[in-house]
Amino acid sequence: MDACKICGNTVNNKPFQVREMMFGIRDEFEYVECGNCKCIYINKIPENLSGYYPSDYYSFQPQETSGATAEKKKAEPLSLNILLYNKKKYKHILKLHLCFKKIGLQKNDKVLDVGCGTGNLLLEMKEKGYTHLTGCDPFIHNNVIYDNGPAIYKKSIFEMEEKFDLIMMHHSFEHMDNSLEVMKKATALLNEKGHLLIRVPVANNYIFKKYGTNWIQLDAPRHFFIPSVKSMQILCDQSGLKLNNIIYDSEAFQIWGSKQYQMNIPLIDSRSYKSNPNQQLFFRWQIWGFKLMTWWLNATKKGDAACFIISKQQDF
Numbered sequence: 123m124d125a126c127k128i129c130g131n132t133v134n135n136k137p138f139q140v141r142e143m144m145f146g147i148r149d150e151f152e153y154v155e156c157g158n159c160k161c162i163y164i165n166k167i168p169e170n171l172s173g174y175y176p177s178d179y180y181s182f183q184p185q186e187t188s189g190a191t192a193e194k195k196k197a198e199p200l201s202l203n204i205l206l207y208n209k210k211k212y213k214h215i216l217k218l219h220l221c222f223k224k225i226g227l228q229k230n231d232k233v234l235d236v237g238c239g240t241g242n243l244l245l246e247m248k249e250k251g252y253t254h255l256t257g258c259d260p261f262i263h264n265n266v267i268y269d270n271g272p273a274i275y276k277k278s279i280f281e282m283e284e285k286f287d288l289i290m291m292h293h294s295f296e297h298m299d300n301s302l303e304v305m306k307k308a309t310a311l312l313n314e315k316g317h318l319l320i321r322v323p324v325a326n327n328y329i330f331k332k333y334g335t336n337w338i339q340l341d342a343p344r345h346f347f348i349p350s351v352k353s354m355q356i357l358c359d360q361s362g363l364k365l366n367n368i369i370y371d372s373e374a375f376q377i378w379g380s381k382q383y384q385m386n387i388p389l390i391d392s393r394s395y396k397s398n399p400n401q402q403l404f405f406r407w408q409i410w411g412f413k414l415m416t417w418w419l420n421a422t423k424k425g426d427a428a429c430f431i432i433s434k435q436q437d438f
């Protein structure tokens with residue numbers, strides 16, 4: 123077995139099989155948990171990933187954002203993160219209030235959202251008065267340029283050239299294979315006082331220990347790499363960045379989703395809580411219990427997702 127791509131460890135790396143369960147394809151993939159830094163990575167990326175993004179995957183359209191006069195080009199596909207969002211207005215930006223406050227983000231700061239799909243979060247930020255908004259996502263069909271608003275380019279982070287005050291990755295980092303190169307490129311794109319904000323699933327958490335291969339955030343084979351806190355620290359050290367803060371922001375999804383996989387019920391399924399909140403799988407009081415448990419997991423730094431606040435300046 124290859125060495126861990128983050129820390130180079132070769133001892134006690136544990137392989138395990140994970141099924142594709144978002145769409146219920148149920149193909150199996152080998153993942154590895156590093157015996158040292160505890161990150162989880164797919165052992166071999168499938169050659170043809172498009173089969174794991176079925177056509178109805180693209181039918182999830184971005185929310186309509188009022189006030190944004192959009193010259194949208196048609197049929198933009200979406201990043202996975204959009205799939206997991208609901209339609210509540212300002213849902214995305216509300217979650218980020220504390221993060222933006224911690225880094226002191228100004229309305230005229232230059233912001234880049236990497237892997238932004240068609241830019242729902244950026245549109246919300248525009249409505250809230252942010253003025254310099256850019257996005258990039260190599261999987262959209264075309265550039266998407268909104269009137270007076272975000273410009274979203276069909277590019278990977280490696281094709282971006284401007285400098286930014288804030289670079290964000292909202293559940294896109296785990297879809298990229300070359301995490302260290304991504305971090306180093308982000309470092310090169312940041313202004314001297316710039317910040318990097320990475321929201322990502324976190325390995326070595328309570329839910330993975332409890333549900334194992336049914337942990338919903340493994341999301342085989344679309345998630346190539348799930349860092350632990352230790353692996354994020356290693357990546358920051360190797361990129362010359364400073365890891366300042368970790369805000370756990372996991373949701374009750376971690377529990378009901380993993381329980382569904384345990385019951386062999388895909389995320390996209392008529393029986394799923396995602397498709398039908400009035401489903402028969404969980405009582406309402408159970409869902410409230412999952413939310414309470416999630417609050418506790420986040421408060422005790424054991425949730426399955428977090429926002430890593432990283433700065434370029436070492437003395438931030």
Ligand SMILES: [Zn+2]
Nearest residue numbers: 126129156159
């Ligand atoms: Zn490792």
